[in-house]
Amino acid sequence: MSTEEHIPTEAAPAGGAPRSLAEALRGRDDRSLAVLLRARPDLITPVPTDLTQLATRAGTRASVVRALERLDRFALQTAQALAVAADPASYDELASLLAGDDADPAVTAALPHALGTLRDQALVWGPDDRLRLVRTARELLAPSPQHPSPTGLGPTVAEATAGMSPGRVQEIVAEAGLASTHDSVSAVTALSRLFTDRRRMAALLASAPPESLDVLTLLVWGPPYGQVTASPAAHLRWLLDRGLLLPTAPGTVVIPREVALHLRAGKAHQEVEPVPPPVEAAAAHHPQVVDATAAGQAYTALATVEELLKDWDEGGPGVLRAGGLSVRDLKRTAMALDVSEPVAAFWVELAYAAGLLASDGEADERYAATPAYDEWLELPAAERWAWLATAWLTATRTPGVIGERDAKDRTLSALGPGLDRSAAPEVRHRVLALLAALPAGASATPDSVLARLRWERPTRGGRQSPPPQQQPAPPGRPAPPAGQADDLRARVARWTLSEAESLGVTGRGALSSHGRALLGLPHEAVATAELPATPGDKLPAHHVPLPHHPGPAPAPSPDPVAEQAAAAARAARLLAPLLPEPLDHVLLQADLTAVAPGPLKRPLADVLGVLADVESKGGATVYRFTPGSVRRALDAGRSASDLHDFLTAHSRTPVPQPLAYLIDDVARRHGHLRIGAASAYVRCDDDAMLSEILADKRSQGLGLRRLAPTVLAAQADPGTLLDGLRAMGYAPAAESVEGDVLITRAHAHRTPARTAPEPVPDGPPVPDDTLLGAAIRAIRAGDLASTTPRRTTGGPAAPTGELPRTGSAETLATMQAAVLTGESLWIGYVNAEGSASQRVIAPVRVEGGFVTAYDHTADEVRTFPLHRITGVAELADDSL
Secondary structure (H helix, E strand, O other): OOHHHHOOOOOOOOOOOOOOHHHHHHOOOHHHHHHHHHHOHHHHOOOOOOHHHHHHHHOOHHHHHHHHHOOOHHHHHHHHHHHHOOOOEOHHHHHHHHHOOOOOHHHHHHHHHHHHHHHHOOOEEOOOOOEEEOHHHHHHHOOOOOOOOOOOOOOOHHHHOOOOOHHHHHHHHHHOOOOOOOOHHHHHHHHHHHHHOHHHHHHHHHOOOHHHHHHHHHHOOOOOEEEOOOOOOHHHHHHHHOOOOEEEEOOEEEOOHHHHHHHOOOOOOOOOOOOOOOOOEEEEOOHHHHHHHHHHHHHHHHHHHHHHHHHOOOOOOEOOOOOOOOHHHHHHHHHHHOOOHHHHHHHHHHHHHOOOEEEOOOOOOEEEEOHHHHHHHOOOHHHHHHHHHHHHHHOOEOHHHOOOEOOOOOEOOOOOOOOEOOOHHHHHHHHHHHHHHOOOOEEEOHHHHHHHHHHHOOOOOOOOOOOHHHOOOOOOOOOOOOOOOOOHHHHHHHHHHHHHHHHOOEEOOEEOHHHHHHOOOOOHHHHHOOOOOOOOOOOOOOOOOOOOOOOOOOOOOOOHHHHHHHHHHHHHHHHHHHOOOOEOOEEEEOOOEEEEOOOEOHHHHHHHHHHOEEEEOOOOEEEEOOHHHHHHHHHOOOOHHHHHHHHHHHEOOOOOHHHHHHHHHHHHHOOOOEEEOOOEEEEOOOHHHHHHHHHOHHHHHHOOEEEEOOEEEEOOOHHHHHHHHHHOOOOOEEEOOOOOEOOOOOOOOEOOOOOOOOOOOOOOOOOOHHHHHHHHHHHHHHHHHHHOOEEOOOOOEEOOOOOOOOOHHHHHHHHHHHHHHOOOEEEEEEOOOOOEEEEEEEEEEEEOOEEEEEEOOOOEEEEEEHHHEEEEEEEOOOOO
């Protein structure tokens, strides 16, 4: 870090260029400081005491790295160009490095904005004729053998010849056709001027052998280093003798930066991207078709989450010792949901992120639904979807990485640790925002979305490799890889596109109206957009046109949580008319099945789920009645007449005779056998049936023996005895110690109250306007205290960088005098934690060992213990 950027100095003279980053920040107004702090919120965590400390913090490595990682591609290319330019550089020099000799008009037009971005974020400071890149950024971006620059440039002539003998430098100067000099510094300067003079450089290269020019062509766009033998060939010797290649280590040579820039026509980058690549539309659909398709996916998402948690209602799979779901349990879940394992992992993680699923915390820890799940079930379908969609949009847990290895080579499991990726919410928002920028009903090509994201957030150390024919590998060096794997942001973007479709945020790849509302975008843009529909788009018969909401959109809330809640509520209102209304009837068929032509109301679905088994799902759900399912309903306390009445009331078709016979037959046998606790016993009024059971070989494992003509005793427990006799084809009923039939109802196992997992933040949050205003006032006040001129007892004014030191009596006398005159003082103060600071105060009252004063630094009235004041000094006249 450069000390010249951060040492405390007085403000630059009026009209003069700032001499440090701190001085440049002092010249900014409050609005400009707010832009800086909003773009780099880590700078006010905690709030700096003054602008010098703010400048110091803005130059730290961690903060600069974070800022560079958030630049778009052209702004980063601008910073990279400054890193290979002279320090300081002029605007014209920077423009030449980016636009080249041809002065690309697109680059020329985009450069002011990119440079403004770097200035706003305090990565560049100084006027246009003396642009300086923050020293830490220069160290990160400048070329070095250990960290090659994305520009592909090598060191300058001065850097490459730093360790070369003076004699060898003079030999190179002579071979290049230059006059010899008296010292190496002037010789290197003359050689640099030759390489930067286009006319003389062109003449020198015109005399080069063709093989020598081929070598330069191989190295010009990078990597700039190559290998040579101890006895190089003649065409290599020609380049070495004239300094067009310079040795950096035994057997290694480099093309100097000035030479490469000449061969590149002055361009620092092979491909400059001043304009973001457009997001291309893949297909166009009618917006209403998109909304209807997305609504169908939203309904399927709700049904999937309900099915998942209903399957785990009595306690789901166990929790691994290291946390998470085992691979075997994930496979079972995928089979139960009839989806692939990655899709099952997504639904499991979504339920967990929404707070509907958690571990129960018992000794034999298992996953189960939370009490919030019961609350969720009572909500209307559109609000339940908004709950899930909001949780997905803001979650940092990333199901796509499940199955990969962490830093300790451990497999990442569903619901386990290590799945948080702090960039995931931002990427999801950005992908959906790019879809929202297309005309309503248009879907985007995934490659164009990824290309746009890479432009907006490129990897700092990487650069796009040119085609192989433009960048052949130098002899002896491996060829560059044909392609690189997607980085995390690209992978999250791909997952976002598929997850948004599964969740119903998008339909047919296009952003839906309720998805647009979920992002907080106005609905009017959807209602007025016109887009030709793709042939074949048909509106479903139950489609309801989206309602229009006249009036201006509400002002954004300063509370992001409240703003997101309002957006979710609005999305739910838009989705509600698109979801099918729950039905109160089914269609009974003679093959012992019932067809639900749509979603069923919850009481009907709950009872039917006990009375019958789901055979198939889809647009219509098919239930099948079996002896086991009917017995399950009877065990739950229903009688045969109750079941007949239920089916008659909820069927649009007559109850088929086979179904009525099945219910009556199972009910007739249900409870004929009674099982209770002795170890266990079986009693029945029909002793012939008990004899039949004893004679059956399948009952041998139950350890039955006759105690009385109507009672059998068993060695098995009642539950095992119930299951065993039911497997033999009987329909026993359990009874209590009083002899009453026990009614077995579905047991819903719930965890204790659990909160949804908190997203892992990607750095400090962006401060709101209130916090920014308070922080800027505090920084300004602290800077005033640190830069205000003081005066000593002798009278001459002089700035000081140390805390004042005065005795107790002098401190008290100066304070009392300031109360009478109303003057402000400069004090040194040590707080209760032992932290020392300097402040400018205006004393109001001194009594009882305390001084009450207006603190200019904190912009408030405070009381200071006199014994914590290290010293006091008067301010120079007119300093405030």
